[in-house]
Amino acid sequence: MYRTYRMPPPPSLRCQHTWALLLAPLTIWICVSTGIRYRYYGDSSLVLGPSSSRLMKPELSSIANWSSSNFLVVGAYSSKGFPLWLNKGSTIRMRWEAHSRTLNQLEGVVIKGERKFETLQPKQTLSSDAVAISEPINGKEAEYVIEEDDRYHIGVLNMNSRSTIITVQVNVSAMVYDTTRAKKMCSTAKGSCRLSLLFPQTHYIILSAPNNGGLGGWFVQVSFMARLLAYLALLGFVVIVICLILKYLGACDRDNQIHSTTVTVDTYSRTSRVDVVPAREATETEPMMQAKSSRMTYGTNEEDDDDESGGSSISSEDLYDEKLCVICYDEQRNCFFVPCGHCAICYDCAKRIMEVESKVCPICRRLIHKFRNERLTFQSPIGYVIGDRGIVQLMTCDLGPPDVINRQRGNKERPARQEEARSTWEWQEGHWVLPMATCLFLILIVFVLLISKLFLKRQGNHPPSPPSLPVIGHLYLLKEPLHRSLHKLAEKYGPIIFLRFGARNVLVVSSPAGVEECFMKNDITFADRPLTLAGKHLNYNSKTVGFLSYGDHWRKLRRLTTLELFSVNSLAVFTGIREDEVRLLVKHLFQDCCGGGVRVEMVEIDLRERFVELSFNIMLRMISGKRYYGKDVVAQEAKEFQILIKEYAELLGSGNLNDFLPLLHWVDFGGVEKRMMKLMNKMNRFLQNLLDEHKRNWSMSLNGSNIHSQRKMTLIEVMLQLQETDPEFYTDENIKAVILAMLVAGSETSATTMEWAMSLLLNHPESLQKARAEIDTNVGQEQLVKESDLPKLNYLENVITETLRLFPVAPLLLPHQSSKDCTVCGFNIPGGTMLFVNLWAMHRDAKVWFDPTRFMPERYEGIEAEGYKMIPFGAGRRACPGAGLAKRVMVQALGALIQSFEWKKIGHEQVNMMERTGLTTPKVEPLVALCKPRQVMLNILSNL
Numbered sequence: 039m040y041r042t043y044r045m046p047p048p049p050s051l052r053c054q055h056t057w058a059l060l061l062a063p064l065t066i067w068i069c070v071s072t073g074i075r076y077r078y079y080g081d082s083s084l085v086l087g088p089s090s091s092r093l094m095k096p097e098l099s100s101i102a103n104w105s106s107s108n109f110l111v112v113g114a115y116s117s118k119g120f121p122l123w124l125n126k127g128s129t130i131r132m133r134w135e136a137h138s139r140t141l142n143q144l145e146g147v148v149i150k151g152e153r154k155f156e157t158l159q160p161k162q163t164l165s166s167d168a169v170a171i172s173e174p175i176n177g178k179e180a181e182y183v184i185e186e187d188d189r190y191h192i193g194v195l196n197m198n199s200r201s202t203i204i205t206v207q208v209n210v211s212a213m214v215y216d217t218t219r220a221k222k223m224c225s226t227a228k229g230s231c232r233l234s235l236l237f238p239q240t241h242y243i244i245l246s247a248p249n250n251g252g253l254g255g256w257f258v259q260v261s262f263m264a265r266l267l268a269y270l271a272l273l274g275f276v277v278i279v280i281c282l283i284l285k286y287l288g289a290c291d292r293d294n295q296i297h298s299t300t301v302t303v304d305t306y307s308r309t310s311r312v313d314v315v316p317a318r319e320a321t322e323t324e325p326m327m328q329a330k331s332s333r334m335t336y337g338t339n340e341e342d343d344d345d346e347s348g349g350s351s352i353s354s355e356d357l358y359d360e361k362l363c364v365i366c367y368d369e370q371r372n373c374f375f376v377p378c379g380h381c382a383i384c385y386d387c388a389k390r391i392m393e394v395e396s397k398v399c400p401i402c403r404r405l406i407h408k409f410r411n412e413r414l415t416f417q418s419p420i421g422y423v424i425g426d427r428g429i430v431q432l433m434t435c436d437l438g439p440p441d442v443i444n445r446q447r448g449n450k451e452r453p454a455r456q457e458e459a460r461s462t463w464e465w466q467e468g469h470w471v472l473p474m475a476t477c478l479f480l481i482l483i484v485f486v487l488l489i490s491k492l493f494l495k496r497q498g499n500h501p502p503s504p505p506s507l508p509v510i511g512h513l514y515l516l517k518e519p520l521h522r523s524l525h526k527l528a529e530k531y532g533p534i535i536f537l538r539f540g541a542r543n544v545l546v547v548s549s550p551a552g553v554e555e556c557f558m559k560n561d562i563t564f565a566d567r568p569l570t571l572a573g574k575h576l577n578y579n580s581k582t583v584g585f586l587s588y589g590d591h592w593r594k595l596r597r598l599t600t601l602e603l604f605s606v607n608s609l610a611v612f613t614g615i616r617e618d619e620v621r622l623l624v625k626h627l628f629q630d631c632c633g634g635g636v637r638v639e640m641v642e643i644d645l646r647e648r649f650v651e652l653s654f655n656i657m658l659r660m661i662s663g664k665r666y667y668g669k670d671v672v673a674q675e676a677k678e679f680q681i682l683i684k685e686y687a688e689l690l691g692s693g694n695l696n697d698f699l700p701l702l703h704w705v706d707f708g709g710v711e712k713r714m715m716k717l718m719n720k721m722n723r724f725l726q727n728l729l730d731e732h733k734r735n736w737s738m739s740l741n742g743s744n745i746h747s748q749r750k751m752t753l754i755e756v757m758l759q760l761q762e763t764d765p766e767f768y769t770d771e772n773i774k775a776v777i778l779a780m781l782v783a784g785s786e787t788s789a790t791t792m793e794w795a796m797s798l799l800l801n802h803p804e805s806l807q808k809a810r811a812e813i814d815t816n817v818g819q820e821q822l823v824k825e826s827d828l829p830k831l832n833y834l835e836n837v838i839t840e841t842l843r844l845f846p847v848a849p850l851l852l853p854h855q856s857s858k859d860c861t862v863c864g865f866n867i868p869g870g871t872m873l874f875v876n877l878w879a880m881h882r883d884a885k886v887w888f889d890p891t892r893f894m895p896e897r898y899e900g901i902e903a904e905g906y907k908m909i910p911f912g913a914g915r916r917a918c919p920g921a922g923l924a925k926r927v928m929v930q931a932l933g934a935l936i937q938s939f940e941w942k943k944i945g946h947e948q949v950n951m952m953e954r955t956g957l958t959t960p961k962v963e964p965l966v967a968l969c970k971p972r973q974v975m976l977n978i979l980s981n982l
């Protein structure tokens with residue numbers, strides 16, 4: 039009697055299954071953690087202070103006392119201090135005092151951890167993670183006890199509304215490690231020092247700093263090369279172990295197949311059984327039919343439901359006759375038919391049926407496709423049976439017509455069982471493939487990464503780089519705004535860092551020395567621009583000046599624009615347009631203040647809107663002779679342009695991950711590419727119409743009166759003229775690319791800078807007053823500021839320069855790219871590396887600028903900006919060609935506004951100076967200010 043066999047997985051199979059499930063996450067875990075941590079085992083930039091001692095486990099048994107006295111210039115509502123490493127049990131005693139006795143709202147602070155000192159809003163204090171262990175005494179002194187080994191920032195908080203110079207006296211009793219028993223020591227007293235440490239034997243390293251020098255600048259670079267090698271070895275070992283496990287399990291798999299395929303089918307009872315019997319070697323020639331005594335395979339793995347049906351199984355001994363061929367009753371049955379699977383006749387009879395007779399099965403009357411002699415097909419029950427669907431059919435169908443059998447046995451489940459059994463077999467056959475492939479694939483990736491990293495290392499000395507993740511590289515470290523994120527990294531890893539943004543290498547330079555190397559020594563190498571999606575879809579396949587790769591095409595366009603727009607001659611010719619636009623700006627403001635009558639009062643003005651109008655109109659008039667902005671402009675064409683350019687700037691200014699991750703690019707993540715193409719279609723149509731209109735006017739003017747002799751030709755007219763002589767280069771597309779580039783590069787940049795400048799002046803009324811006094815002295819009140827007055831307005835020009843220092847419109851310049859391998863500050867930089875110059879960080883570097891975050895136009899008095907410490911317009915070959923034009927517009931416009939109106943911020947709050955990411959890093963909120971015409975200027979203003 040045979041029980042039903044529903045193929046439960048045998049224990050070894052279950053173990054195999056569990057392994058399969060466990061192996062994938064295990065491998066992922068190993069790979070990910072290794073990927074994250076290789077080359078990174080702890081801080082690679084360790085902070086130390088005088089007499090501090092850090093890292094490992096020996097006893098903190100010594101005490102070192104030291105003190106330091108420093109002057110700090112602390113801005114209003116901000117804090118300043120120094121980082122130190124302090125061990126548990128150390129104590130700090132601080133005394134602070136402002137130079138001016140009236141500025142007494144000061145607090146000493148000790149901040150634990152990574153958090154730095156920051157600028158605060160009035161009334162806001164440093165919160166939560168500041169540990170004031172004992173309350174300050176007298177508001178001038180405080181004592182702190184360190185409760186945990188960590189990095190601490192010690193400093194003072196200035197809650198006065200003015201910046202002040204503060205004397206800070208710090209006395210520290212530092213708990214330090216006893217290094218007298220150290221096996222190896224190295225001292226930095228005579229320069230750099232190097233300790234060679236063997237990874238597994240080195241348990242503790244103590245970094246000690248001598249008790250000399252002042253606070254600040256105590257950092258040590260630690261290299262973990264030995265650990266990287268150890269990780270590699272470990273990973274190799276893990277891989278070998280995994281391979282061995284896989285191999286072992288593969289052997290199990292074979293065994294399991296042997297177990298699970300030992301099939302016995304009871305012919306007489308018309309039930310089948312699949313036994314799990316001990317593994318047995320099978321020979322290739324072993325017949326499917328066993329010796330006569332064995333049961334014949336004539337049934338299915340059908341459930342033996344005797345108990346349920348009340349029937350009894352019949353033994354082979356009882357019904358031996360039934361093993362005989364049902365046709366000749368002479369020979370044994372040894373063939374089965376395909377597809378029905380009945381095994382009821384001998385080989386000769388089967389042959390006869392197929393060749394001579396009806397070709398139907400004598401049992402079920404179904405058409406036979408072929409028959410099989412069991413001796414040939416069932417050579418090896420190991421593995422062969424599992425993969426052979428024919429055999430599975432044999433085992434499952436041999437009871438005769440399924441419907442008859444089902445009826446006979448009252449078994450309704452049978453077909454489903456057969457299906458289930460079949461799918462179980464199939465799964466067992468293939469279930470190793472996926473996890474195994476996943477594991478091997480992941481291991482391969484990690485190896486490639488490690489080896490490429492090692493290879494890069496060996497290849498050369500790359501700049502410092504934070505730990506990166508596979509595929510995305512350092513993208514996980516970045517946040518908006520990008521220049522601030524990169525500045526934070528530069529603070530930790532130095533002014534020259536090497537990053538990977540997905541598939542691209544990126545060099546970030548944040549020091550004047552680094553910039554000099556890029557734009558002086560490697561000027562041509564870094565004159566290239568990277569190819570981006572924005573270049574491709576929004577800039578005529580990177581044909582606009584700003585996106586063009588370095589080469590002849592770029593040189594030709596640059597020469598054209600320099601000659602026709604930016605040369606001294608051209609600037610002089612277009613003076614009329616600029617002065618006229620400034621006059622219109624002032625006139626419209628005056629009208630808004632007076633409301634058409636004599637009322638002269640403070641009115642709220644959205645200055646962003648006005649600056650955008652001014653700059654676009656100037657550029658538009660120089661390029662096409664048109665005005666598209668202002669309340670007097672009503673043409674549909676102008677509205678269309680305003681909408682288009684706004685959308686364009688938004689799309690161009692938004693970061694695009696698809697540029698760095700090819701997979702995202704491939705699926706057009708976020709539909710960015712689609713949106714770009716759609717917008718560019720509209721923009722192209724608009725520009726083509728503009729060009730066609732000019733072409734029509736141009737040919738009319740050639741036929742009729744010669745208007746060009748009376749005025750300076752617009753840029754479009756110049757290019758149309760050039761099209762006649764050099765049509766191959768000055769194609770319509772190239773002309774449209776120039777128009778677009780000039781409009782985009784030349785308008786929002788100046789508008790944004792003027793908005794920042796006015797915001798700064800409103801927050802610093804004393805500077806506003808100083809600028810006005812300069813204008814009154816040098817220009818007077820009988821006429822509006824003109825371009826010819828600009829050389830006399832030095833302070834105002836310094837205001838613009840200081841604005842560009844604090845709020846550069848392109849804080850990372852436009853990305854450059856190295857066209858070949860080169861070296862920057864001794865580091866090897868591969869070709870094709872993107873270059874970001876973080877001028878925002880350079881412009882605020884305390885090592886370069888005195889009190890760098892303070893708005894102080896006076897700092898430029900009597901000195902010329904030297905070197906590369908201040909490059910708001912870029913440097914080298916790709917530096918901004920429009921700098922001269924922009925400065926003229928900005929100084930003249932601001933001069934006229936300051937000369938004609940009184941300006942105040944709304945309320946007592948400072949104007950919000952937070953920037954947001956965009957094409958030109960504008961203010962988060964548009965600047966709205968109160969404006970009133972100056973009494974002394976009423977005469978001029980009413981006659982504009």
Ligand code: HEM
Pocket residue numbers: 583584585596779780783784785787788791842846847848851852853854910911912913915916917918919920921923924
């Ligand atoms: C406040 C005003 C402006 C600022 C701060 C500014 C800044 C910049 C910066 C930082 C660059 C990139 C330089 C580099 O990658 O090294 C640039 C490029 C450029 N700027 Fe300006 N710009 C201003 C106004 C203008 C104006 C008024 C025009 C023209 C009408 C203009 C046209 C260009 C062009 C064509 C480029 C691309 C140069 C090239 O790749 O060859 N800019 N500008």
